[in-house]
Amino acid sequence: MKSYFFPVFLFLAIFITMPPKAGAQTDKLRIGTPMTIKIVNLLKDYHYNILAMLMTHDTLVRFDSKLCPVPQLAESWTCSKDGKTWEFTMVSNAKWHDEKPVTAEDVKFTFEYLGSHQPSCAWIPDLIDKININEQKIRFTLKKPYSRFLFNSGFIIRILPEHIWSKIDDPLKTSCRDVVIGCGPYLFEGYDQKKGTIKFKKNTRYYQEIPETGQIEFILNQNMDLLTLSLLKNKVDVYYKYASGYPAPYLTRLSKDHNIGFAQEESMGIPAALGFNLENIFLGKKEFRKAVSLAINYQRINNSLFKGKGRIPTSGFVPSIFSSYKKMPDLKYNPGQCEAILISLGLKDRDNDGIREDQDGNKISFTLVVRSDLWGDAQLVKLLTHDLKKVGLHVNVRMTDLSTWITSVRSKAFDLVLFRTTPWGMIMASGYASGYFDSRRQGGGVLANITDPLFHDLCDNILSMTDLQTVKNYYYRLQEYYAAHLPAIALCWNKNVYPYRKNWTGISVNQIEGGLINRFTLNSLKNINQ
Numbered sequence: 001m002k003s004y005f006f007p008v009f010l011f012l013a014i015f016i017t018m019p020p021k022a023g024a025q026t027d028k029l030r031i032g033t034p035m036t037i038k039i040v041n042l043l044k045d046y047h048y049n050i051l052a053m054l055m056t057h058d059t060l061v062r063f064d065s066k067l068c069p070v071p072q073l074a075e076s077w078t079c080s081k082d083g084k085t086w087e088f089t090m091v092s093n094a095k096w097h098d099e100k101p102v103t104a105e106d107v108k109f110t111f112e113y114l115g116s117h118q119p120s121c122a123w124i125p126d127l128i129d130k131i132n133i134n135e136q137k138i139r140f141t142l143k144k145p146y147s148r149f150l151f152n153s154g155f156i157i158r159i160l161p162e163h164i165w166s167k168i169d170d171p172l173k174t175s176c177r178d179v180v181i182g183c184g185p186y187l188f189e190g191y192d193q194k195k196g197t198i199k200f201k202k203n204t205r206y207y208q209e210i211p212e213t214g215q216i217e218f219i220l221n222q223n224m225d226l227l228t229l230s231l232l233k234n235k236v237d238v239y240y241k242y243a244s245g246y247p248a249p250y251l252t253r254l255s256k257d258h259n260i261g262f263a264q265e266e267s268m269g270i271p272a273a274l275g276f277n278l279e280n281i282f283l284g285k286k287e288f289r290k291a292v293s294l295a296i297n298y299q300r301i302n303n304s305l306f307k308g309k310g311r312i313p314t315s316g317f318v319p320s321i322f323s324s325y326k327k328m329p330d331l332k333y334n335p336g337q338c339e340a341i342l343i344s345l346g347l348k349d350r351d352n353d354g355i356r357e358d359q360d361g362n363k364i365s366f367t368l369v370v371r372s373d374l375w376g377d378a379q380l381v382k383l384l385t386h387d388l389k390k391v392g393l394h395v396n397v398r399m400t401d402l403s404t405w406i407t408s409v410r411s412k413a414f415d416l417v418l419f420r421t422t423p424w425g426m427i428m429a430s431g432y433a434s435g436y437f438d439s440r441r442q443g444g445g446v447l448a449n450i451t452d453p454l455f456h457d458l459c460d461n462i463l464s465m466t467d468l469q470t471v472k473n474y475y476y477r478l479q480e481y482y483a484a485h486l487p488a489i490a491l492c493w494n495k496n497v498y499p500y501r502k503n504w505t506g507i508s509v510n511q512i513e514g515g516l517i518n519r520f521t522l523n524s525l526k527n528i529n530q
Contacts, residue, residue, distance in 0.1 A: 020156050027527055028215040029504070031517060032227045034375075037198065037220055040191050042158060043118055043171040048198075048443075049158070050242045051218060054517055055200045056097070057158035057182035060088055060107070061150055062519060065265075065510045067427070069150055072208070073102065073159055073183070083145035083466055088154075090136040092253035094207040096161045097181045104138040109162035111140075111153075117171050120443055127153075145464040147471075151427055155512075159183070185211050185522060193272075196220040211522045224250055224375060231499055232257055238500040238507070242514035243269050243422035245496030247375050248306045254499050261502045263516060264495050265509045266321045268423035270313070271305070272380055275417040275436075275488040278449045282364065283415060287341055289486040294338035295391045298331055298491065301383055305376050306494050313490035316337075316479035318432050320493075324475035328483040331490070338391050349392050356392035365394040366415035369408045372399045377418060380491070406444040418447065419488075423511040430459040432478050437487050450487050503529045 035047040042052040054060075060074040074088035094102035110129045115124030127146060132139045140149070161181055168174045180188035185208070186200035200216045219236060228250045230236035239246055245267065246254075255259050264314050274292075276283045283289060293315070301343040302310040313319075316328030328427075342348075347356045347364055356364045368384070370377050378399075385395045393415070400408060408414050421433060425445075429435030438459055450456075458481065462474045482488075498516045500507055506524030 008312045027213075027530060028217055029213050029525065029527075030235065030237045031216065031218045031240050032222050032230050033218055033220060033240045034222055034224065035220060035241055036228065037191070038382075040188065040198070041171070041174065043114075043179075045241070050164050050514060051198065052158060052180075052182065052184075054519070054522075055182075055186040055216065056184045057160075058094070058184050059156070059158055060154040061215045063151075063155060063512050064500075064520065065508065067512070069154075073107070074154070077131045077150070077154070079147075079149070080468070083147045083149075083464060084142045085139065086142070086149050087137060087319060090138065091207055094262075095205060096163075096183050097203065097387075098161075098178075099493075100161065100163060102159070102183050104133045104136055104162075107138050107159055108133055109166065110157060110160045112124055113160065113165055114157065121157075122442070147463055147466055148429075148431065151431075152429065156424075157429075166307075167287065185519070186216060187274065189215070196222075209523050210527065213522065213525050213527070228253060230331055231260060231501065234259075234501065236501075237504055238516055239498055240515050240517045243420075243511070244271075244375075244515070245423070245494070246499055248309065248497075251497060251499070254453075254460050258527070259502055260499050261507075262338070262497050262499055263507060263509050264497045265511060267319065267494050267496045268321055268426055270317075270319065270421040270426075270492075271494055272301070272376070272488045272491040273419055273421060273488050274384070275419055275447045275493060276449065276486075277412055277415050277417075278451075278487065279412060280366075282347075283366075285345070286485055287345060290342040291338045291345075291391075292388070292393070293331055293486060293489050294334045294341070294450060295387050295393070296331070296384065296489070296491065297333045297387055299333065301380065302492050304379055304383060305492060310492045310494035312494050315483035315486065317482040317488065317490050318426070318479050319490075322426070322432065322475075324432070324472045326476045326479045328479055335387075335391055342391065354389070354392060355394045363394060364392070365396060367396045367412040368416040369397055369398050369400060369420065371402055371405045373402055374420065380418065384491075409445060410442070417447070419447070423514075427512070430478075431463040432475050433482070434459050434462075434478060443487045447488065450485075452485075455481055455485075503527055 037045055037048045039045045040048050043048040058072050062070045062072050064070055067314040075091045075096055077088045079086050090104050096102060110122055114121040127142055129141045129143045155448045164178045164181060168176055185203050185206045187203050189201045191198045198218045202214045203212060224247055276289055298312045302308060312330055314328040314330050318325060345484055346359045349356050370381055381397055388395050409417055426433050429441060435441055436446050439448045439451045441448055458474055458478050462471055465471045500516060505526050505528055507521050510518035510520055
């Protein structure tokens with residue numbers, strides 16, 4: 001098997017792992033977050049899975065802020081020219097937190113276990129034909145070419161210790177306390193559900209660079225008022241919520257404290273988007289979706305959520321921070337043009353009650369499903385319903401918790417849905433938001449609303465291509481498809497702003513890992529007051 005080397009998305013280069021380097025222990029880092037955790041099981045609790053990715057569990061590779069791969073449990077990797085065979089060479093000195101060695105067998109076990117036990121990983125047996133081990137080398141033979149294996153497998157799969165998880169028949173119902181054991185730079189120390197805190201301590205035997213900060217404490221379930229006060233009163237050092245910047249209305253108060261600094265980055269995710277159930281008789285028509293896009297006052301949304309500092313999106317959906325971004329027409333607010341399209345479709349307010357009817361006299365009304373746990377959505381709903389009412393479209397709003405929202409989206413129990421995209425969501429599957437729309441994919445929060453073979457072919461061609469310019473051209477076509485068909489509308493683009501107390505230095509943004517708290521920050525973090 002030959003080795004092939006490509007930059008950025010197909011970066012199949014060999015990297016050398018840095019040797020462990022211990023640093024002086026500093027005091028505890030206190031992280032304030034609105035995230036909630038119900039159980040410390042990374043396969044059951046979404047938010048704990050995020051903390052495990054940050055603290056306790058390693059993957060084959062990670063990605064830096066520029067989406068370049070960084071070795072982790074795999075010190076090097078190669079890929080066959082046809083993109084169907086991927087081989088990883090494992091580091092030889094990694095150990096689980098209980099001192100047992102990490103092996104290639106653990107990696108093989110993890111993929112097979114998740115593929116058969118975790119519903120969200122049902123793609124694994126569909127993609128991987130066989131996994132072979134030769135000492136510290138592990139080879140994945142795939143059923144089809146897959147150029148994005150590093151992203152969609154090498155990074156997203158947290159490797160599990162076989163000697164623990166092989167004894168667990170149902171990962172969603174287990175009471176095994178050892179599920180917190182990983183091989184990462186921090187060890188799980190304790191979860192106080194009453195106080196809402198989770199603590200981790202430094203793993204002094206970590207096989208890569210050992211972080212300086214001795215203890216990490218996440219202070220959970222803080223609303224933004226409390227979190228802002230905690231930052232101002234020096235009860236919290238850093239803000240973290242996966243893939244979310246700090247809400248704009250609170251930043252003014254924080255900016256008056258000279259002890260608080262701010263990191264910011266153009267967001268790879270979309271803070272708010274309006275999705276369509278394309279099986280609806282009206283929303284299934286491109287012309288109707290175009291009319292809806294013209295009914296929305298994007299500048300007013302921007303002013304409300306980001307104090308005018310956000311940006312009006314384009315019809316291409318994908319933010320300009322991406323390397324293969326193609327400038328598509330800006331979304332425009334034009335209620336007059338919207339009404340003209342609706343009239344051309346035979347939708348008029350025949351009884352003058354403010355709501356349009358179809359030619360049979362049926363009222364045009366839609367159910368909008370919205371998460372109740374996301375900051376700003378309540379205000380956003382008011383703006384959207386106002387704009388749609390103005391053009392004669394009635395909206396029933398259904399606010400739900402996250403679990404109910406996911407169930408509603410998965411079962412298509414909605415007409416319109418308010419959702420957000422995360423940086424990871426924008427690069428998953430074929431990339432450039434395709435994972436949200438491809439009807440062949442299932443998962444929490446994906447619309448899976450495009451059944452068009454043309455779109456499916458675009459996604460498949462991206463996954464099978466090894467030539468970067470060809471891939472870039474396909475990404476251009478993908479954005480053109482979004483602009484022409486509008487499977488969803490990005491309501492705003494923005495910069496994410498992350499506050500932290502200035503006595504902590506070495507902080508950097510990594511959006512794939514969710515913000516200021518990431519492996520790269522943990523490696524360089526220092527408290528200058530120590």
